[in-house]
Amino acid sequence: MWFFARDPVRDFPFELSPELPEGGPPGPWVLHRGRKKATGSPVSIFVYDVKPGVEEQTQVAKAAFKRLKTLRHPNILAYIDGLETDRCLHIVTEAVTPLGAYLKARAEAGDLRELELSWGLHQIVKALSFLVNDCSLIHNNVCMAAVFVDRAGEWKLGGLDYMYSAQGNGGGPSRKGIPELEQYDPPELADGSGRAVREKWSADMWRLGCLIWEVFNGPLPRAAALRNPGKIPKSLVPHYCELVGANPKVRPNPARFLQNCRAPGGFMNNRFVETNLFLEEIQIKEPAEKQKFFQELSKSLDSFPEDFCRHKVLPQLLTAFEFGSAGAVVLTPLFKVGKFLGAVEYQRKIIPVVVKMFSSTDRAMRIRLLQQMEQFIQYLDEPTVNTQIFPHVVHGFLDTNPAIREQTVKSMLLLAPKLNETNLNVELMKHFARLQAKDEQGPIRCNTTVCLGKIGSYLSAGTRHRVLTSAFSRATKDPFAPSRVAGVLGFAATHNLYSMNDCAHKILPVLCSLTVDPERSVRDQAFKAIRSFLSKLESVSEDPTQLAEAEKDVHAASSPGMGGAAASWAGWAVTGVSSLTSKLIRAHPTAAPAETNVPQRPVPEGHWETQEESKDAEEDSTAADRWDDEDWGSLEQEAESVLAQQDNWSTGGQASWAGQTSNPGHKSQESDWSSWEAEDAWEQGWQEPSPPEPPPEGTRLASEYNWGGPEPSDKGDPFAALSVRREAGAQPRRDSWGDDNWEGLEAESRQAKAELARKKREERKREMEAKRAEKKTAKGPMKLGTRKLD
Structure with missing residues (x-):
């Protein structure tokens, strides 16, 4: 019954967009934008409205509907769905744009390139080759209006309304009846001598020539305009002339045309x-x-x-x-x-x-991800970083490959703002402490200090108070000179995170000890930092009301906004250390020892200046070297040689650094870093050095000693005097301030501890021997010839 009838257009799973139609090829078809009702994905819909009195045109439209549905080729318009009723025809295809509109929009935007034109024409010629050589079909409608472009810029051949078979069983070419389309017909068809065409592709290749002319010069006004190539590229002109030649036998097969254009120097050879x-x-x-x-x-x-x-x-x-x-x-x-x-x-x-x-687990992939993290970090949300990325990244801190450890440290600059409380203040600090104390590579220890200074503002107030001072103090005692500079710059970059008491009692004493450092760069940075902290203390002393303002950030929560300020202080360190690391990797035997070892004996001041000028020139180079996959093995070999040289320091050089350096090959004297996984790891790892235990009776304190050995010949140079005394094995003396020299005191304390431990071992040994002797006496002599029965 009529009231049970359903409208097929309403039930069609696609709907037309309310926007105006985009037009289409000349003829009855109208192109609309559309979408799929279920998913909303965009499509294109060609619509033909059936009207009375145009039965011939309706048959042409239905033939096009059938051919597009059955032909499948990557360069032919892709059919998705269709609807055929007594009132209309709907053909649903992939979302496309007419070629004319596409080229106009690209030209107006100034982004139209010959590269995409060469590939687009390649696709159309390939589609024609498929039709004529594989299917024996003549397209009969190649023109600008029959070509469409999808969202990837791929050209698709459509307009199959007037297609016919080249074998003659489907009839000859039908008359189009549309002047806009008939102007693309070759001259032999216009003269009515269509039977004179000897090659089945000749007519379509003429129309291809018309399409090439329109692509580069715009709409074709008349057939005579084809004689002037206009803006057609010179590399394409000879092949274009073959297409629009008057003799149909000379026009090339589509496959041969592609081969000619792909020859060296050809238009499609790119x-x-x-x-x-x-x-x-x-x-x-x-x-x-x-x-x-x-x-x-x-x-x-x-x-x-x-x-x-x-x-x-x-x-x-x-x-x-x-x-x-x-x-x-x-x-x-x-x-x-x-x-x-x-x-x-x-x-x-x-x-x-x-x-x-x-x-x-691929190391090459992991290191490239870390190197390119800056390109995608802004798209990562905090839950993803903390639950899915950070747990995998931290494995790089424990990797045996130095390149991965270094890149993992650098990546923390980008990950720190997105880490939660536990990952940032607990897990990350554990790994940083281990790297700074035990890593065998000086550049990695330096980069760890640099990174800590840059992310210090993100740490919680309690963690900052517990970690920063101890970490930077440890860095100032590192045998690798750039690490000591990084420690000084770390103090300077985070100056607003310390209380006045910490500045006076903890930081300035550490910085003052660096004013006699063997490296000129360390001394220069130390003096700058000392002046900065002193000016801060002086300003508060003169006006105590500024105390609250000066310490406003000390107990404040993490402030991500401060990361930008911290990012400017130690940029040289990451770049410079990468350069130093690359030199280690590339095995420069003459440069590595000079850059990684502390000098064995003092050198003249002029030599320091010359050395620092050469180092500054290297560090200022803009082309920072990268870690290369093939250089990982050589880095480990170089590291072994560097560590071997460090072990061969002279006695005087070792004495000058005793109690100050954090030699990765020996256990730290400041804290027990091996127990970092314990619950009280923070107190054990980052706490200040505890005062030395009082020595046993009979042990002389450092204050009771005077400087021994010969007096320095050059009394005007304090650094030379200090170095000569150390080389002579002199003992520390009490200075004019009345404070003991802590370096000598710690050395004496260690000697006393060693002596006490040795006495305890000997006493324990005597006790064990006495017990064994007592047992033998109680049992009496062993009886011979007896055996214990089971």
Whole structure:
């Protein structure tokens, strides 16, 4: 019954957009934007309204509907769904734009390049080759209005209304009846001598020539305009002339036309076309070929269209990582393409892949992720960082490869603002303490200090009070000179996080001890920092009302806004240390010892200045070296040689650093770093050094000694005098302030402890021997010939 009838248009799973139609090829079809009702995905809908009295035109439209539904080729408009009723025809295809509108928009934006035109024409010629050579079909309607462009910039051939079979069983070419389309017919058809055409592709190749002319020069006004190539590139002109030649027998086959244009120096012989051809066949390529392709891809992405990178390259990169064996080589092009994505699209497509990559055990992938973290860190939310990324990143602190340890430290500059209380103030500080105290690589210890100074403002008030002073004080006693400079700069960068008492009692004494450091750069930075802290104390002393203002940040909560200020102080250290590290990696035997070891004996002041000038020139170089995969092994070998040289210091040099250096090969005297995993790890790891125990009776204090040995010959140079006395093995004396020399006191205390421990061992040994003797006496002599029965 009629009231049970349903409207097929209303039940159609696609709907037309309320926007105005985009037009379409000349004729009855009208192109509309649309979407799928279930998913909202965009589509294009070609609509034909059936009208009375135009039965011939309706039959042409129905034939086009059928051909588009049955023909499947990557370069032919993709059919999705369709609707055929007595009142209308609907053809649903992928979302496309007419070529004329696309070229106009690209030209107005100034972003139209010959690369994409060469690939677009390549696709249309390939579609014609498929039709004529594989299907024996003549398109009969090649023109600008029959070509469409999808969102990736791929050109698709449509307009199949007037297609016919080349074998003659489907009839000859039908008359179109539309002047706008008939002007593209070749001269042999216009003269009515269509039977004189000897090659089945001749007419379509003429129309291809018309399309090429329109692509570079705009709409074709008349057939005579084809004689002037206009703006057609010179490399394409000879092949274009073959297409529009008057003799139909001379016009090339589409396959041969492609071959000619792909010859060396041809219009379609470029990197963009080669990349597209490789992507089309990537599923059948060998793994080695894929690796080489992805390695070279990032160099060419800057010259490729943005839409092509987003919609064609990106899916292939994601597929190669997800289902292939591409590995770390996809990271560089992946992040390069990610720059073209919006925040929402980046979260949906890139971030899941990044999170999965962090769980990989491939060292090359891990280090490249850490090196390129700056490109995607802004898209990571805090829950993702704390639960899915940070637990994997911290494994890099324990890695045996120095390159991964260094990159892991540097990555904390970006991750720290997003870490929660536990990860930042507990877990991260544990690893930093271990690296600073025990890592065998001086540059890594230096970078740890630098990173701590930059992220100090993110730490909680309690952690800052407990960690920063001890960490920077330890750095000032490091045998690696840049680490000592980093410790001084760390104090300067976080000056607003210390109370006045800490400045006076903890920081200034440490800085003052560096004013006699063997390295000129350390002394210079120490003097600057001392003047800064002294001026701060003087201002508060003159006006006590400024005390509250000066200490406003000491007990404040973490303030992410301060990260920018901290980021400016030690940028030289990361860059400079990378340069130093690269020199270690690349095994420069002449440079490594001079940069990693403390001088064995004092050197003249002029030599210090010359050495520092050469170091400054190296550190100011803008091209900072990177860690290379192939250099990891040589780094470990160089590190072993450097440590061996450190162990061969002279006796005087060791005495000058006794109680101050944190030699990674020996247990620290300030704290028990090996017990870092205990519950009271903070108190054990970052606490200030405890006062030495009183020595036993008979032990002389350091204050009872005077400087022994010969007096220095150059009394005018305090550094030379101090060094000569140390070389002579002199003992410390009580200075004019009445305070004992803590270095000598600690040495005496250690000697006393060692002597006391030795006496205890001997006493314990005598007690054990006495007990064994008593047992033997109580049992009596052993009876021979007896055996214990079971």
